[in-house]
Amino acid sequence: MxxxxxxxxxxxxxxxxxxxxxxxxxxxxxxxxxxxxxxxxxxxxxxxxxxxxxxxxxxxxxxxxxxxxxxxxxxxxxxxxxxxxxxxxxxxxxxxxxxxxxxxxxxxxxxxxxxxDVPVSKPRLWPLSSLADRSTCWGKSVTVRCGSKRGTGIRYVWYLEDLLLCHSSDLSLDCSSVEKDNDYYCVASNDISSEKSDLISVEVLMPADDSCIYVVKIQGQPIYDCADRMRTTTVQPTPLQTCQATKNIRSDTRNQSLQLNKTDHSLFFSRTWSGLPLWYSLLRWSYFASLLVILCIILKCTKTRTEKYAKRRKKVRCRQNRHLPQ
CATH class of the missing domain: 2.60.40.10 (Immunoglobulins)
Incomplete structure (x- = not known):
C-alpha cells in the first residue's frame, strides 16, 4: 500500500x-x-x-x-x-x-x-539645523537625526561609545550633555537585521553649563571650527563663579558615579552580541545545549532497551531449541 x-x-x-x-x-x-x-x-x-x-x-x-x-x-x-x-x-x-x-x-x-520585515539599510546621520551656522560655537544645542532609507519596523538606539544612551531616532547635544570629547553612533535594527551608522565626533573646546564651545563633526556635513570664538572669549572667574563651577563639578561627579553604578548593574543587559542582548544569547545557547544532552540520553536509553530486548529474544530461542525433539 x-x-x-x-x-x-x-x-x-x-x-x-x-x-x-x-x-x-x-x-x-x-x-x-x-x-x-x-x-x-x-x-x-x-x-x-x-x-x-x-x-x-x-x-x-x-x-x-x-x-x-x-x-x-x-x-x-x-x-x-x-x-x-x-x-x-x-x-x-x-x-x-x-x-x-x-x-x-x-x-x-x-x-x-x-x-x-524588510532588512534595514545603513542609517544616515544629519543635523536638523545647519552646522555651517556654527551655532555650537556659541553653546547652542544641536539635534542629530538617524534614519535608514530602507527597512520596516525599524528601532533606533543611540550609543556613547559602548554605553547605551537612549531609544530614539534623535540625539540632542547641548552644554549639559557634552563635557568632554566623545564619539557617538546610532544603531538601526528590526527583527531580522541591524546596521550601525558612522561616528559623530564631538570636540569640547570649553566646557560649561551654558555658553560652552564645542564642535560637531559628521561625515558629509560642513567642517568648521570655533577658533575665532575662542580668541574673542576670555574667562574672568569671580569667587562666585568659581564656587558655582566647583558645585557643578561635584554634582557632575556624583551624577557620573551614579551613572557608572547603573551601567555596571545593567551591563549584562545592555551589551549586545551579533545584534542580540548578551543574556538572550546565553539563554539561547543554554537551551540548545540542554536539548543536545536530552537527545543523547534518549539515544542511550533506546540503545540499552534494544540490547536488552535482543538478549531476551536470544534466551527464548535457546530455551525453545532445548525443548525441540532430537
Whole structure:
C-alpha cells in the first residue's frame, strides 16, 4: 500500500512542478511562482488555494476567474502556469497549493510562504539645523537625526561609545550633555537585521553649563571650527563663579558615579552580541545545549532497551531449541 502511495505521489509530482517549494518575501512586496504541467491538462482549470493540508484548502483564485485580487493566476499553456501575489502582509505566511482540477483526484503541489520585515539599510546621520551656522560655537544645542532609507519596523538606539544612551531616532547635544570629547553612533535594527551608522565626533573646546564651545563633526556635513570664538572669549572667574563651577563639578561627579553604578548593574543587559542582548544569547545557547544532552540520553536509553530486548529474544530461542525433539 505504501508503495502504491509513493508511486502515486511521484506520478503527480511529474505532472505538476513549480520552481520553488519555499518562498521568503518582504512585507509590502510581491512574489511570482512559475509552474510546469503535463500537456494533458492544457484545458483543465488551475487554482491557487491556502491550507495546511490538501483536503482543507481554501481556493483564493483560479485561472477562469476574472475577479480582481491580490492573488493572480495566469495559465499560459505550454509556457507554464504563473502565480503572482502582491502587497504582501505578515498574515500571508502559511502553506499554499497550486492545483489542477481533475476528476476523482486533483493534481496538487504545496508551497510554503514566509513574510518578513524588510532588512534595514545603513542609517544616515544629519543635523536638523545647519552646522555651517556654527551655532555650537556659541553653546547652542544641536539635534542629530538617524534614519535608514530602507527597512520596516525599524528601532533606533543611540550609543556613547559602548554605553547605551537612549531609544530614539534623535540625539540632542547641548552644554549639559557634552563635557568632554566623545564619539557617538546610532544603531538601526528590526527583527531580522541591524546596521550601525558612522561616528559623530564631538570636540569640547570649553566646557560649561551654558555658553560652552564645542564642535560637531559628521561625515558629509560642513567642517568648521570655533577658533575665532575662542580668541574673542576670555574667562574672568569671580569667587562666585568659581564656587558655582566647583558645585557643578561635584554634582557632575556624583551624577557620573551614579551613572557608572547603573551601567555596571545593567551591563549584562545592555551589551549586545551579533545584534542580540548578551543574556538572550546565553539563554539561547543554554537551551540548545540542554536539548543536545536530552537527545543523547534518549539515544542511550533506546540503545540499552534494544540490547536488552535482543538478549531476551536470544534466551527464548535457546530455551525453545532445548525443548525441540532430537
Amino acid at each position: 505504501k508503495t502504491l502511495c509513493l508511486l502515486f505521489l511521484l506520478h503527480a509530482s511529474l505532472q505538476l512542478q513549480c520552481d520553488k517549494k519555499k518562498i521568503t518575501a518582504y512585507i509590502g512586496g510581491e512574489f511570482i511562482l512559475i509552474c510546469k504541467y503535463a500537456n494533458e491538462f492544457l484545458y483543465s482549470k488551475k487554482y491557487w488555494c491556502r491550507g495546511d493540508t490538501r483536503n482543507a484548502c481554501e481556493i483564493l483564485m483560479d485561472s477562469e476567474s476574472k475577479n480582481k485580487h491580490r492573488s493572480l493566476i495566469v495559465d499560459a499553456g505550454r509556457k507554464g502556469l504563473f502565480v503572482k501575489v502582491t502587497n504582501l502582509q505578515f498574515d500571508d505566511s502559511g502553506v499554499y497549493w497550486v492545483g489542477i482540477d481533475k476528476i476523482f483526484a486533483d493534481i496538487m503541489t504545496s508551497v510554503t510562504v514566509v513574510i518578513t
